[in-house]
Every structure is written in C-alpha cells, then in structure tokens.
Amino acid sequence: MAPLRTALLQGPGGIPGSVGDSLAVLADAARQAAEQGARLLVTDEMFLTGYALGDRVAELAEPAGGPAQARVAEIAARHRIGIVYGAPEREGDAVFNTARFVGPDGGLLAVYRKTHLFGDYERNVFTAGAEPVVQAELDGVRIGLLICYDVEFPEPVRAHALAGTELLVVPTALMRPYEVVPRTLVPARAYENGLFLAYVNRCGPEGSYDFTGLSCLAGPDGVVRARAGGAGELLLADADLAMLRAARAQTPYLTDRRPELYRSLTDG
Amino acid sequence: MAPLRTALLQGPGGIPGSVGDSLAVLADAARQAAEQGARLLVTDEMFLTGYALGDRVAELAEPAGGPAQARVAEIAARHRIGIVYGAPEREGDAVFNTARFVGPDGGLLAVYRKTHLFGDYERNVFTAGAEPVVQAELDGVRIGLLICYDVEFPEPVRAHALAGTELLVVPTALMRPYEVVPRTLVPARAYENGLFLAYVNRCGPEGSYDFTGLSCLAGPDGVVRARAGGAGELLLADADLAMLRAARAQTPYLTDRRPELYRSLTDG
Numbered sequence: 001m002a003p004l005r006t007a008l009l010q011g012p013g014g015i016p017g018s019v020g021d022s023l024a025v026l027a028d029a030a031r032q033a034a035e036q037g038a039r040l041l042v043t044d045e046m047f048l049t050g051y052a053l054g055d056r057v058a059e060l061a062e063p064a065g066g067p068a069q070a071r072v073a074e075i076a077a078r079h080r081i082g083i084v085y086g087a088p089e090r091e092g093d094a095v096f097n098t099a100r101f102v103g104p105d106g107g108l109l110a111v112y113r114k115t116h117l118f119g120d121y122e123r124n125v126f127t128a129g130a131e132p133v134v135q136a137e138l139d140g141v142r143i144g145l146l147i148c149y150d151v152e153f154p155e156p157v158r159a160h161a162l163a164g165t166e167l168l169v170v171p172t173a174l175m176r177p178y179e180v181v182p183r184t185l186v187p188a189r190a191y192e193n194g195l196f197l198a199y200v201n202r203c204g205p206e207g208s209y210d211f212t213g214l215s216c217l218a219g220p221d222g223v224v225r226a227r228a229g230g231a232g233e234l235l236l237a238d239a240d241l242a243m244l245r246a247a248r249a250q251t252p253y254l255t256d257r258r259p260e261l262y263r264s265l266t267d268g
Numbered sequence: 269m270a271p272l273r274t275a276l277l278q279g280p281g282g283i284p285g286s287v288g289d290s291l292a293v294l295a296d297a298a299r300q301a302a303e304q305g306a307r308l309l310v311t312d313e314m315f316l317t318g319y320a321l322g323d324r325v326a327e328l329a330e331p332a333g334g335p336a337q338a339r340v341a342e343i344a345a346r347h348r349i350g351i352v353y354g355a356p357e358r359e360g361d362a363v364f365n366t367a368r369f370v371g372p373d374g375g376l377l378a379v380y381r382k383t384h385l386f387g388d389y390e391r392n393v394f395t396a397g398a399e400p401v402v403q404a405e406l407d408g409v410r411i412g413l414l415i416c417y418d419v420e421f422p423e424p425v426r427a428h429a430l431a432g433t434e435l436l437v438v439p440t441a442l443m444r445p446y447e448v449v450p451r452t453l454v455p456a457r458a459y460e461n462g463l464f465l466a467y468v469n470r471c472g473p474e475g476s477y478d479f480t481g482l483s484c485l486a487g488p489d490g491v492v493r494a495r496a497g498g499a500g501e502l503l504l505a506d507a508d509l510a511m512l513r514a515a516r517a518q519t520p521y522l523t524d525r526r527p528e529l530y531r532s533l534t535d536g
Contacts, residue, residue: 154422
C-alpha cells in the first residue's frame with residue numbers, strides 16, 4: 001500500500017475573523033497539496049475563524065452542515081483530497097472546538113470535539129466534548145482526530161492507539177513558551193504508541209498570543225519526518241503503514257501493557 | 269526546603285557476576301556522592317550482579333535481608349546517604365528484578381519489583397511484580413521507584429504522579445538502538461507528570477548487549493538538568509520542589525485530566 005502523503009498547513013491560519021478569506025487560503029493550499037501528491041490536508045486549530053476571538057467565536061460558529069462546511073466539501077472534491085480543518089461548531093447554546101474531516105469526495109467523515117480545554121479562555125468560550133476517540137478511514141489508513149492540549153495528555157493518545165488509530169492528526173494553536181510540546185512530547189506520543197502523528201500549529205502573533213509554529217509529522221519510530229520552522233509553510237510528509245508495523249514489532253508497547261495495574265488512571 | 273541533591277551512578281554497573289566487587293564500587297560512589305552533598309545515590313538496573321547473566325541470575329539472587337543488603341545498609345549509614353540499587357531478589361522459586369531503597373540510617377525503606385518485563389530474556393528469568401506504585405520519603409521528598417522498561421509506558425509514571433511521587437528514580441539497563449528513550453521519552457515523562465525523573469543507565473558492552481549510557485535527571489519543566497555521555501560517570505543534579513510546584517501550576521495536567529474518558533486504558 002502506498003504511503004499516505006499528508007500536507008500540514010502551518011500558517012497564521014485562516015484570516016482571523018474572516019471565514020471567507022480563510023476558505024480562500026484553504027482552497028489554495030488544497031490545490032498545492034494535491035499537485036504534490038498529498039491525499040490529506042490538515043490545518044491548525046480554529047483555522048476557519050481564528051483562535052483569539054473571544055466572544056466573536058460564538059457569533060462565527062456555524063451549526064453542523066453550515067455554508068463553510070459546504071465550501072470545504074467543494075474544495076476537497078475539486079482537488080480529490082481529504083481535509084481536516086479546525087472550526088468552532090454551534091449546537092444550541094453550546095460552542096465546541098472541533099476538528100472536521102471531509103473526505104476526497106466532499107462527504108463529511110468525522111467531527112471531533114476537543115475534550116481537554118486549555119485555560120480560562122477556552123473554558124469560558126467552549127463546551128468540552130465527551131467522545132474521546134473519533135476516527136475515519138482514508139486510503140486504508142485509520143485516521144484519528146485530537147486537538148492541541150488533548151495530545152499533551154498521554155491518555156487520549158493511548159486510547160487512540162488501542163482503538164487502532166494509525167495516523168493521528170492534531171490541529172493545534174500552541175503558543176510560547178510551550179515549545180517543549182512539539183519538540184519533545186509529540187515525538188514521544190508517536191513512539192510510545194507506534195503511530196504517525198501530524199501536529200499542525202499556528203504561527204506568529206494573534207491577540208495576546210504568539211504561536212510557535214514547529215508543526216511536524218512524527219513517526220512510530222520516534223523520528224520527526226518533517227518539521228516546520230516558525231513561519232507559514234505547507235509541509236509534506238508520508239505516513240507509511242509498513243514502517244508502522246515494523247516499529248510496533250520492535251517496541252511492542254501495546255501488547256506489553258499491564259492494564260490491570262493502571263486502575264488509578266480512571267479514578268474520578 | 270533545600271533541593272534534594274541526587275547522584276546517578278552510571279557505569280558498567282557493578283562487576284558482572286561479582287557481588288563483592290559491585291559493593292566496593294558502590295561504597296566508593298557513596299563516599300564521593302556524599303562528599304559532593306548528595307543525599308541520594310541511584311545505581312543502574314541489576315547493579316549488584318550484572319544484567320546479562322542468564323541462569324546465573326537465579327543463583328546470585330538473594331532473599332530479602334540477605335548479606336548484600338546488609339552491606340548496602342552499612343554503606344548508606346556510614347556516608348549518611350540514601351541508596352537505591354538494582355538487584356535480583358529470590359522468593360521461593362521466583363526471582364524478581366528489584367529496585368531497593370535503603371535510607372541514610374541503613375534501614376530498608378522500600379522494595380519495588382519490576383512490573384513490565386522486557387523481551388524473552390527477562391520473561392524467562394524473572395517473575396513480574398504486581399504492585400505498580402512503590403514510594404518512600406527522603407528529606408521531605410516523595411520518591412517513587414520504577415525500573416527501565418516500566419518508564420517507557422506512560423501509565424505507570426502517571427500512576428506515580430497521581431500518587432504524589434515528586435522524584436521518580438529509575439535504575440535502567442537500556443541498550444542500543446533505543447537512544448530515543450533517554451533522549452525523548454524520559455524528558456516527556458517528567459514534563460507531562462510534573463515530576464523529577466532520575467534515569468540511571470548502564471553503559472558499554474555486556475554479553476550480547478551494548479548499553480547506551482545517556483543517564484539523566486529531567487525536570488518537571490521538561491528540561492534535562494544533567495546528562496551523562498556513553499561512559500562511566502557519577503552525575504549530580506538537584507531535585508527542587510519549589511520548581512516542581514511552579515511547573516505544575518503552569519501546566520496543570522494532573523488537574524486538567526478527564527479520567528472518565530480513559531476507561532479503555534484499563535480494559536483487560
């Protein structure tokens with residue numbers, strides 16, 4: 001099976017506050033990624049609207065199946081590429097911070113709602129999701145979705161590995177001074193779980209934040225296969241299931257676990 | 269409270285097969301460590317007997333309270349230093365791979381039996397322990413014990429953090445080509461759990477193994493505070509609880525967890 005070429009769109013993201021401009025950026029990236037053979041394009045967290053919008057997030061959040069989702073579907077189908085993009089979603093009075101996965105035919109494959117909200121800002125604006133593992137398949141690869149702070153916890157990533165995730169995609173909005181996350185935690189997560197991990201961050205200033213960039217695709221052998229710097233970039237890397245199987249055979253963490261000793265991890 | 273100065277004895281370890289020579293190495297290291305202000309000395313895994321001994325492990329393994337333990341108690345009391353050392357322990361027909369913690373008064377504070385055995389060699393020679401979290405206090409610091417392969421799993425380290433471990437000491441026998449463990453996984457474990465982690469490895473060849481060295485003390489901020497190379501070394505570093513509290517306040521992973529979403533981690 002051919003490796004799944006994955007494009008990581010690191011940028012100031014969409015244009016904060018302007019969904020239409022963000023969609024234009026996405027369309028251009030999808031064209032470029034497809035031209036370079038990518039089958040999957042992943043954006044940063046809250047790509048569609050911007051991250052540091054405060055109360056405007058609720059105003060810009062669409063319900064499921066809104067016009068922005070329809071436009072992403074057109075872009076995906078036009079370039080025959082899967083797209084995972086970050087966007088807020090409204091449901092009644094609640095707003096969720098989501099990663100939405102649209103297939104290369106434009107159909108919606110999965111929606112993940114961030115389960116670990118970061119800091120007072122996010123807890124004031126968003127409702128936390130309740131479903132830890134959301135997956136969909138693309139070209140025979142089982143793809144899982146998490147968002148930013150989620151991946152800093154070993155538990156949700158382990159839950160993905162146990163559920164069969166092979167490529168974990170993580171739209172992110174990581175700010176200074178947390179560079180240890182992309183540099184150390186992300187490769188560790190990939191290695192300890194034997195999976196590929198595409199961590200796609202924002203970069204540059206927005207509001208009071210300064211996002212770090214440093215997006216990367218880490219392999220199941222713990223090696224970072226592609227790494228962005230601190231500026232906007234369309235980064236490409238391959239997720240190869242043959243390598244994943246070899247890594248899991250060499251470091252059989254998933255089969256050497258002793259779940260009966262881990263009960264304190266689920267104590268409320 | 270003064271930081272707990274910790275000495276990491278990286279070496280070919282004790283002298284494989286010769287417990288008496290290993291004890292002489294330990295006595296010398298304890299003297300040096302105490303002279304430099306250390307309150308705790310940690311050896312590598314199976315320091316007392318050597319690691320790659322095959323069937324001889326069972327022969328060299330003492331029951332609890334044997335003569336080697338008595339000698340370690342003398343060394344600790346003489347230099348007023350806590351000692352964590354790796355040694356096999358026999359109980360009936362079973363042999364456990366243990367980390368034994370002797371206090372600065374020579375009293376036995378704790379014994380941990382390795383719960384995650386690595387590969388066919390260890391599974392043939394040892395019985396796995398059944399108690400995931402073993403701790404004891406020294407100078408007001410709550411110290412936890414794991415051994416080598418254990419620390420590569422996020423779950424047992426998380427269990428320690430949840431149980432209040434502040435300094436996790438990990439006697440280790442890590443061989444090539446697993447350098448990713450001390451370089452990436454160990455700092456990640458310290459950071460994601462907000463604790464100090466002293467990872468003390470063997471170095472050089474023994475039997476068919478080539479141990480990597482690279483012992484380190486990683487801080488709760490993810491920064492490696494001291495790092496050995498590939499040769500024998502007595503490495504000193506401080507574990508400072510004020511820094512630990514600051515790190516946990518900045519990255520409140522332990523309070524932001526959502527244990528109700530982690531149930532799959534304890535499925536048998």
